[in-house]
Amino acid sequence: MDCKITKTKEGAAPATIRLSDRLNGLEESVTLAITAKARALKAEGKDIIGFGAGEPDFDTPENIKNAGIKAIKDGLTKYTAVGGINELKDAIIGKFKRDNNLTYSRDEVIVSCGGKHSIYNLFQSILNKGDEVIIPAPFWVSYPVMVSLAGGTPRIVHTTEAAGFKMSVDEFRANINSNTKAVIINSPSNPTGAAYTAAELEKLAEIALANNILIITDEIYEKLTYDGFKSSSIASVSDDVKRISVVLNGVSKTYSMTGWRIGYAAGPKEIIKAMTSIQSQSTSNPTSISQWAAVEAISGPQDILDPMIVEFEKRRSVMVDALNAIEGVSCRKPQGAFYVFANISKVLGRRFNEKTIKGSADLANYLIDEAGIAVVPGEPFGDDSFIRLSYATSMNNIVNGIRRIGEAIKELK
């Protein structure tokens, strides 16, 4: 990839700077393209309803904000230890004990600038050229890119809607070879909302153990589960499984703190030490103020989450029922997170004004142009027969937005 830059020295010719080979194959995000289009149309005054949100629409709870303000007033605004302040590490250790029955020490925990940053540091710490990472699809868009950026090779395992978007033991086993370094489990999942039961996790863990594969478990949506479903951590299957697991979590989704940028990882000392070294030479510590707010989020009252979860559960039901009432569209009721992954395969091949809707991106573009509705195409998540809709938006938007999607799909012949 080349990019033209102009030298600042007067009279000098523009030079061409060759960008790094690392960028090869790094595609521009379809998701961002749709989001940009929605923003532009909104700015023109168009009535746009967005189902693209990847974050809760609730405000950060008051007690957490106040802890951040107090940190500023108390002058806690300087560099901290690279891997996080002890107070936050202790809060995280307490959370793992309380919620997952997992015991960690401070040197087995790192705090990063968001969960995404922890995952990035992890891949940078464990992958060498040729190492494969098993990623069940549909997947969070960043996993394969981060694996590739670290020099590894993503090995995508397609799961089906019929199987609840969950990787079976046989599928897992069939994709293991001598290069397999790690597997990623994201439960509850973005984009499908699917969550593994404790029994399913136990079976997957057995195979990882038998093949000496590192388990990377992204539990960022752990608290956002419905119908009484309780999320469990695969690392808590046994001490042996814990020894080959890195648990990723953070405050972004649970406490509506996406902008504060605090995530964390817990796992074997050697891996956490390597991640801390990489962090020490790149970002250094996560924001000091946010760390103090996160202490309050994680160790403060947890019942502040109840109203948010109740509201998400209500919206989920309304959205799922309304989508299933549209001819050509169907979706499962997800166990967790705040997304619905809707099957649009029956709509593909239909036409509007001579134009055929060939894939999920075509449908997303059609919906934004003709109905003023922004959805995220399933293609970048690894399945082109689906679209992702977030219910982190008002009930009013859900009711009106899905009605408009239904009307628009009716127009397709």
Ligand SMILES: *Cc1c(COP(=O)(O)O)cnc(C)c1O
């Ligand atoms: C949002 C998200 C994350 C991390 O978000 P941060 O804001 O970086 O903490 C990690 N994994 C998944 C699947 C997510 O959706």
